[in-house]
Amino acid sequence: MEGPSIHLAAEQLRPFIGRRVRTVTGNSRIGIERFRGKTVRDIFAWGKHLVFQFDGFALRVHFMLWGTFAATVKGRSVTGDYRRSGAPRLALTFASGEITIWSASLKFIESARARDGYDFAVDVLSDAWQPRRALRQLRDHADEEIADVLLDQSIFAGVGNIIKNEVLFRTRTHPATRVRRLSSARRKAIVDDARTFSFRFLELRRKFALRKNLEIYGRSVCPACAGRVTRKVHGRRHRRSFFCTACQKTRRARRRKTPAGPDYHRPP
Numbered sequence: 687m688e689g690p691s692i693h694l695a696a697e698q699l700r701p702f703i704g705r706r707v708r709t710v711t712g713n714s715r716i717g718i719e720r721f722r723g724k725t726v727r728d729i730f731a732w733g734k735h736l737v738f739q740f741d742g743f744a745l746r747v748h749f750m751l752w753g754t755f756a757a758t759v760k761g762r763s764v765t766g767d768y769r770r771s772g773a774p775r776l777a778l779t780f781a782s783g784e785i786t787i788w789s790a791s792l793k794f795i796e797s798a799r800a801r802d803g804y805d806f807a808v809d810v811l812s813d814a815w816q817p818r819r820a821l822r823q824l825r826d827h828a829d830e831e832i833a834d835v836l837l838d839q840s841i842f843a844g845v846g847n848i849i850k851n852e853v854l855f856r857t858r859t860h861p862a863t864r865v866r867r868l869s870s871a872r873r874k875a876i877v878d879d880a881r882t883f884s885f886r887f888l889e890l891r892r893k894f895a896l897r898k899n900l901e902i903y904g905r906s907v908c909p910a911c912a913g914r915v916t917r918k919v920h921g922r923r924h925r926r927s928f929f930c931t932a933c934q935k936t937r938r939a940r941r942r943k944t945p946a947g948p949d950y951h952r953p954p
């Protein structure tokens with residue numbers, strides 16, 4: 687799950703703030719008995735982390751690649767259409783409903799205010815997000831492929847593989863381009879779109895309309911030129927990219943063709 691899905695989860699689970707955990711089950715080995723009888727004081731998202739604050743400690747849930755969750759409030763499902771499988775890692779029941787988490791990494795944070803331990807300036811969905819800082823940090827990764835750097839959670843917390851691919855398509859950037867070969871205008875466009883598209887992702891997720899509105903991720907035909915979409919695992923992170931070799935060029939190839947300013951498009 688990517689940042690916007692986690693932010694949406696924090697919103698959906700808000701009815702449990704102030705509620706006391708009645709029963710605890712699950713196959714996690716971190717000592718989940720600790721939650722029994724405890725009251726949820728806060729639920730918040732940071733990047734791909736979902737954090738449940740209790741008195742004196744917090745639970746950090748990291749959904750990794752396959753993690754998912756579901757919740758019901760007063761018998762009504764409040765969560766999305768996530769796929770789920772196998773035995774739950776953790777299930778918490780309350781008088782008003784329940785939260786179930788699958789395939790996620792759980793960890794305790796020994797803090798009465800776990801929120802203070804997070805740097806929200808790097809969270810692309812946070813009001814505290816600092817695009818200038820991301821631009822500065824890009825300079826320290828000049829020899830890396832932009833697709834790898836976009837997944838760096840210390841720079842772009844919340845960006846996952848879907849957002850990475852869409853942002854690179856929307857800014858017409860080839861995913862294997864080294865950061866040093868990107869113009870400053872292109873870098874700024876990428877940094878800005880990491881946030882713009884993350885909010886679009888959030889709105890689409892809210893309407894259960896994400897998949898059908900993705901332009902390049904999971905596609906086989908380019909929506910801009912009707913050419914064939916290339917799928918390739920590459921870079922030091924070995925993650926999959928979807929891209930159009932005709933539309934997404936490196937800076938040099940693009941310069942010869944389009945001398946004008948950035949022509950990447952924004953969401954409607």
Ligand SMILES: [Zn+2]
Pocket residue numbers: 908909910911912913930931932933934
């Ligand atoms: Zn194309």
